[in-house]
Amino acid sequence: MLEARNVTVRFGGLVAVNALDLDVPDRGVFALVGPNGAGKTTLINALSRVCPVTQGTIRLNGVDVLALLPHQAVRAGIARSFQRAELFPTLTVLENLLVGLHSTMKTGLTGALMTPATRAEERSGRARCERVLRDLDLWDIAHASPADLPYGHQKLLDVARALVSEPTLLLLDEPFAGLTEAETPRLTACIAAAGERRAVLMIEHHFELLESIATWMTVMDFGSKIAEGPPAAMRDDPEVIRCYLGAARRRSAAAPSC
């Protein structure tokens, strides 16, 4: 399980995450919610080692996460998606997923020689990615360039790419933002299935959606945790209503982004 203690991230004078404690069990779907600028993305960035942590400790099943370099997080079992689907447009969809297996695969420069070992590894890697794409019903676009796909597909692929390495902790930064009505159930099913085998921690604003898939949510505001509990209970929490739901209602016209 993930244990974050007293995590603080400071950018100059700005405290983005303030002495936050967070526990994420081994399995299930967990949500991070809060108004724009609450520090949710920064927390995801800190957990995935993209952004430096000023203070605190983060452990995943006993491993000191803060000792890892950014590219070592995957090997430690932490994979993530991005708010704006950071795909690799010069690669095909299938190849994008294969990059997600970079830590799992071994072929180095000998790949240039196409040795039997390389071929075997490529075959099994491709088979693994094919399975993930088929589960998401995306196999028919496996050889397309992600740049040619609708935004909703790109978001799905971003999640798929994080999933291929079968991480123990999957971090999703607003996976549903930009998805169409038709695409939402596909991703919902995918996340729910992923949560049966691992911990999924996701940033999401949509309360009804959270109630249907998340078992626990942590509410943040100004870098601190202000409440946590099952989504249904959070709905009635006065603190949450004051800083988040109330705010969301007031800005309902504005598209959520942070």
Next chain:
Amino acid sequence: MNGAVVRSAAIALVVLCAALPILLQAIGERQVYWLFVVSEFYVFAIVAISLDLLMGRSGQISLGQSGFVALGAYTTAILNQRFGVDLVVGMLAGASVAGLASLVLGLPATRLRGHYLGIVTLGFGIAVDQIALKWDSLTGGDQGIHLHRPVALGLDVGTPVRMYYVALVALVVAVLLVWSLTQTRIGRAFAAIKDSEIAAAAMGVPVARTKVLAFIVSAFLAGAAGGIYAFLAGFVAPEDFGIDSSLLFFAMVVIGGMGSIPGAIGGAVVVDAIRTTAATVSGLSLAILGGMIVLVVLFFPGGLKGWLRARARRTAHAHAPKAVVTQDA
């Protein structure tokens, strides 16, 4: 495009190239001259592919690729002149020296990007050229170095026809190696760091190490090309590796369209054709190519590759307006 079609086209092209010496003899053209011109083109195409791997694939600029070619050529020439090493050993030694030297550029490259990396590599290219010119005792200064008659694996390859096949085999091997690399883990990592460093790192790609690796592989290939060039010309001198030739290689990649082996080879065809035909007037080919780079960057940023692909797409749409699935493998 369909993989099988591309493969058959490539094989047909190689067969045609292999038959060139016979064809030239049959039509009675100046065989020795044309064989040299085409062999030289093969060597340049290898350099173009090496540069495309670095620029087009991994997104790092090099304006000093001829520096690596020079290191390969001089290493080969010196080893051949002093110790009589054969073509294969000399080429591999030259490639290795260039690969090692690329660490000098690759390490700063992990901290620099864009214009700054361009300036560093430009400086490197100029420096290698000047060192070759000034370090008389090693490089023969502006007199250059003459090589012994080339021998490859115990076989005398000292005729224009045989050297032609050496160059052709080298190009085919280079294409196969680079193509295979791009289809496997490291090649995908190169593309990933070009497209998004942050996502690449999140997928477990060590960004700095991968950038250095791209430099090493690119320099190794360029160095190997240099080694073959030394034997092909039978002579190396600093004027072959100046800033001009770095710009030629740069032009090949830009005009061909970055990130594609056929693009790099196509770019090499265009650039080398201009260079050869405009060789009579000094500076003319660079003037033409400079203009072409400007036009390509302004109007066809995808180069030859992008232009052909857009055309193919338009024709496909015209013939089958309902087909929307684009499969650009």
